[in-house]
Amino acid sequence: MVLNILKKRFYQLILVAWGVGTLTFILMRSLPGDMAYRIAASRYGQDNVNSLAAELVRQELNLDQDWFSSYFHWLLNLIQFDLGNSLVSGLPVIETVQHQLGHSLLLAGSGIALSLLVALPLGTWSAVKGGLINSILVWVSTVTRAMPVFILGLLLILLLSIHWQLLPVAGFSTWQHLVLPSITLAISLAAISNRVVHNSVGKVLRSSFYQFSRVKGLSETQTFIHHGVRNMAVPIVAFVGIQLVSVIEGIVMIESLFSWPGIGHGLAHAIFARDIPVIQGCALMMGILFVLLNSIIDLMCYWIDPRGQQEK
Amino acid sequence: MTELSYAAIAKKKQLKRGALFATLFIIVLLLVSHFMETDKVGTGLTANKSNTLSISGPWEISSLDPANQGYILTRMQVIETLLNVDNKGNIQAGLATQWHNSDDGLTWQFTLREDVVFHDGSHLDAYSVVNALNHATNKHGTLTKAAVTSIDVLAENKIEIILAKPYTSFAALLTNYSNAILSPASYDSTGKVKTLHGSGAYQMDSFSPPHQLTVKQFDNYWGQKASIPFATYLTGHRAESRLLQAKSGEADIVFTLDPSMLSQLKDNDQVTVYSHLIPRTLFIKLNNQHALLKDIKVRQALSMAINRTAIANNVLHSPDSETAQLMPSSMSKWFIEGINNNPYDLNKARNLLASLGWVVDSSGLLKRDGVPFNLTMITYADRPELTVVATAIQAQWAELGITLKVDVTNSSMIPAGHKDGSLQMALIARNFGFIADPLPIISSDFTHGGGDWGTMNWHNTLVDKAINELLITKDEQRSLVLTQQVAKAIYQDTPLLPIASYSQHTSVNKRVENFTFDPFERDYFINQMGLK
Numbered sequence: 083m084v085l086n087i088l089k090k091r092f093y094q095l096i097l098v099a100w101g102v103g104t105l106t107f108i109l110m111r112s113l114p115g116d117m118a119y120r121i122a123a124s125r126y127g128q129d130n131v132n133s134l135a136a137e138l139v140r141q142e143l144n145l146d147q148d149w150f151s152s153y154f155h156w157l158l159n160l161i162q163f164d165l166g167n168s169l170v171s172g173l174p175v176i177e178t179v180q181h182q183l184g185h186s187l188l189l190a191g192s193g194i195a196l197s198l199l200v201a202l203p204l205g206t207w208s209a210v211k212g213g214l215i216n217s218i219l220v221w222v223s224t225v226t227r228a229m230p231v232f233i234l235g236l237l238l239i240l241l242l243s244i245h246w247q248l249l250p251v252a253g254f255s256t257w258q259h260l261v262l263p264s265i266t267l268a269i270s271l272a273a274i275s276n277r278v279v280h281n282s283v284g285k286v287l288r289s290s291f292y293q294f295s296r297v298k299g300l301s302e303t304q305t306f307i308h309h310g311v312r313n314m315a316v317p318i319v320a321f322v323g324i325q326l327v328s329v330i331e332g333i334v335m336i337e338s339l340f341s342w343p344g345i346g347h348g349l350a351h352a353i354f355a356r357d358i359p360v361i362q363g364c365a366l367m368m369g370i371l372f373v374l375l376n377s378i379i380d381l382m383c384y385w386i387d388p389r390g391q392q393e394k
Numbered sequence: 395m396t397e398l399s400y401a402a403i404a405k406k407k408q409l410k411r412g413a414l415f416a417t418l419f420i421i422v423l424l425l426v427s428h429f430m431e432t433d434k435v436g437t438g439l440t441a442n443k444s445n446t447l448s449i450s451g452p453w454e455i456s457s458l459d460p461a462n463q464g465y466i467l468t469r470m471q472v473i474e475t476l477l478n479v480d481n482k483g484n485i486q487a488g489l490a491t492q493w494h495n496s497d498d499g500l501t502w503q504f505t506l507r508e509d510v511v512f513h514d515g516s517h518l519d520a521y522s523v524v525n526a527l528n529h530a531t532n533k534h535g536t537l538t539k540a541a542v543t544s545i546d547v548l549a550e551n552k553i554e555i556i557l558a559k560p561y562t563s564f565a566a567l568l569t570n571y572s573n574a575i576l577s578p579a580s581y582d583s584t585g586k587v588k589t590l591h592g593s594g595a596y597q598m599d600s601f602s603p604p605h606q607l608t609v610k611q612f613d614n615y616w617g618q619k620a621s622i623p624f625a626t627y628l629t630g631h632r633a634e635s636r637l638l639q640a641k642s643g644e645a646d647i648v649f650t651l652d653p654s655m656l657s658q659l660k661d662n663d664q665v666t667v668y669s670h671l672i673p674r675t676l677f678i679k680l681n682n683q684h685a686l687l688k689d690i691k692v693r694q695a696l697s698m699a700i701n702r703t704a705i706a707n708n709v710l711h712s713p714d715s716e717t718a719q720l721m722p723s724s725m726s727k728w729f730i731e732g733i734n735n736n737p738y739d740l741n742k743a744r745n746l747l748a749s750l751g752w753v754v755d756s757s758g759l760l761k762r763d764g765v766p767f768n769l770t771m772i773t774y775a776d777r778p779e780l781t782v783v784a785t786a787i788q789a790q791w792a793e794l795g796i797t798l799k800v801d802v803t804n805s806s807m808i809p810a811g812h813k814d815g816s817l818q819m820a821l822i823a824r825n826f827g828f829i830a831d832p833l834p835i836i837s838s839d840f841t842h843g844g845g846d847w848g849t850m851n852w853h854n855t856l857v858d859k860a861i862n863e864l865l866i867t868k869d870e871q872r873s874l875v876l877t878q879q880v881a882k883a884i885y886q887d888t889p890l891l892p893i894a895s896y897s898q899h900t901s902v903n904k905r906v907e908n909f910t911f912d913p914f915e916r917d918y919f920i921n922q923m924g925l926k
Contacts, residue, residue: 115804115806115807115810116806116810119804119806119807119809119810120804120806122534122806123804123805123806124456125456125457125462126461126462126463126534127453127462127463127465128774128776128777128805129465129825129828130534130572130828131805131806131809131846132809132845132846132847133809133810133812133813133846134534134538135534136806136809136810138533138534168456170456170457171456171457171462171603171604172457172459172586173456173457173603178603181602236634236638239638239642240638243638243642243644244638244641244642247642247643250642250644251635251638251639251642251644251645252450252628252630252635252638252639252644253606253628253644254602254605254606255606338631338632338635339632339634339635340635341605341628341629341630341631341635343602343604343605343606347631351454351604354804
């Protein structure tokens with residue numbers, strides 16, 4: 083069964099790598115505006131971008147080359163695991179992506195871990211207690227989620243960096259720099275995941291098998307550990323996995339606010355600069371990561387509850 | 395028979411799980427540390443808050459090639475040019491101590507400083523300078539403005555540059571960062587910069603493109619040695635982040651603060667805010683052949699409908715920065731004395747437009763023969779105040795009944811729109827201090843129909859002639875007459891609409907001593923500063 087999952091995911095991985103790269107290539111080439119000017123602006127700065135610079139870039143990068151040749155060239159390089167060089171910095175794409183992806187994974191991982199530390203107890207508590215506590219938590223979660231993550235980040239900076247001067251505002255060179263963006267991300271994520279935990283726990287607590295285990299004489303703790311946790315875990319793990327994928331790709335605002343060199347921010351800048359090799363490299367890595375994370379989630383879910391896969 | 399117990403099995407399972415999670419954790423840690431490795435150059439003393447000057451600005455640095463974002467490298471004092479410029483725009487000695495132009499204006503000779511050591515330990519000589527300048531001529535930079543025929547070694551400490559035609563501002567071209575002198579070991583065989591070895595007061599320590607650059611003091615610097623061991627530059631993309639970095643004391647110096655946020659630093663006793671007028675002008679580039687803009691009266695009316703004083707006071711928060719001419723007063727040769735900086739007169743503007751048949755209809759829209767006066771102005775977000783000024787102009791012109799669409803896009807759309815003729819108007823902040831002398835910029839952007847960042851489809855033979863003469867004349871008096879001619883022609887013909895001189899707002903933490911601002915934005919003068 084596990085081998086089947088892995089085999090299926092491997093085929094998916096090849097398809098995703100080709101599909102994402104091809105789609106990115108087509109989309110980027112279809113965008114309006116002259117690529118040479120965009121690249122020149124990012125390369126030489128706003129004060130020094132002009133038609134001469136654009137012409138130089140066009141010649142150097144052979145931008146007049148037809149679509150098919152460029153695509154074929156890219157595909158050939160991809161087969162040799164060569165993502166090429168950035169059109170703006172001239173640095174190998176793999177180095178840029180490694181640097182950015184490492185920071186994104188670190189931020190996403192710590193954000194998710196912190197969010198679980200908040201969401202798991204809160205969600206469980208509200209499911210067990212219900213009533214007023216649950217209502218208050220629904221309100222707090224809704225308000226937090228409705229607030230743009232950018233505002234949340236600013237509020238935390240004002241409190242923790244300006245007022246109490248505990249943490250740095252922006253940057254990435256020390257572990258302290260990771261704390262504020264992680265907390266911001268965690269609060270934003272926990273606002274939703276605590277509701278998923280609440281639902282999952284609530285469903286299990288109300289189930290007949292859970293009631294039965296209490297009736298047959300197990301204590302509350304024993305019932306929770308032996309009959310609750312595994313059953314509650316599947317939807318939570320699946321949801322957290324999806325959150326992790328979306329967080330790696332979509333925390334541009336947090337990265338931008340905290341000057342964190344993540345892949346979301348890098349991708350956004352590469353799109354503005356029409357830095358196609360970097361865009362393709364980022365998209366490719368994200369696609370691969372998506373498949374890998376989904377595979378890990380599948381395996382975890384299978385490990386927690388093999389019945390799910392057997393049913394499929 | 396082996397005795398089995400549920401507890402033993404459970405314990406074994408727990409151990410297995412623990413080992414699995416520990417392995418996973420270690421793998422993740424290794425992956426992350428591998429991903430996060432930065433390009434460390436050198437070892438030894440490490441940077442920390444007490445020994446590092448922290449600078450924040452909005453500009454990214456993605457390459458160490460001086461031709462690309464060399465402006466950050468000269469500001470951080472890693473690289474140097476043959477000639478420098480003082481705060482009044484006068485050319486000063488740099489890596490060259492003397493320079494001489496022949497009578498025919500075609501030959502330039504430079505005597506090099508003798509005690510200069512590059513960061514890789516090699517010595518600066520004529521060969522290394524010729525090598526660096528030859529690489530610069532093959533890249534995008536200012537040297538292409540002059541017709542350079544050859545760059546040769548005359549002696550161990552002397553070089554000669556031959557031009558195909560005279561270019562009086564050639565010395566000014568050499569002050570630009572794109573012509574920085576690097577050690578020969580910095581380049582690979584194709585001329586790309588692989589490892590940066592400059593000659594400045596600071597050398598590279600670490601580089602994490604495009605966000606961070608850390609430099610450390612260079613002990614063998616030929617000039618004033620730095621007293622602050624490290625300096626770091628961090629890109630702060632958002633104006634809010636930069637302000638908060640200044641407020642919290644995390645960044646010692648923060649450049650390009652958003653004017654609307656300056657009040658937040660007013661009561662902060664840890665920070666001093668400096669506002670310096672720099673040779674950068676905010677103006678609206680106009681397509682002078684556009685059907686709505688080709689009549690000078692329309693352009694004058696548009697100019698009169700802009701309340702520049704209100705924009706300077708309320709949007710830019712820089713009183714007295716409003717201007718109706720291209721150059722700031724610091725560029726005295728190009729500055730016209732005694733003109734009204736705010737020719738705001740809405741009634742006069744209405745009458746001018748009415749004389750051309752433009753009338754306001756019942757819905758408040760300006761129309762002629764049923765055709766509304768609609769225009770699109772593009773601008774870019776690299777400088778935070780541009781979009782706000784654009785919307786202020788949109789509101790002010792709406793009072794005339796003009797519908798202005800503001801399109802915030804990439805700055806490259808301006809030269810691209812200029813080239814393909816699609817541009818209607820653009821709000822830009824042009825740096826006339828990019829080269830010490832504004833003449834090279836004026837000559838390429840304001841003559842023969844205009845240039846990417848200057849006039850568009852505007853022809854003035856008087857200006858063309860004057861600029862051609864300016865490029866070759868060495869007579870200072872004649873040069874002054876000609877520059878004034880050009881400045882007045884641009885002012886009178888209104889081929890573009892100047893709005894305000896640009897103010898650079900900088901916050902400096904009280905722990906920084908001897909902060910000096912360079913109006914030409916070439917140097918942060920870190921080697922002259924100290925930390926309390």
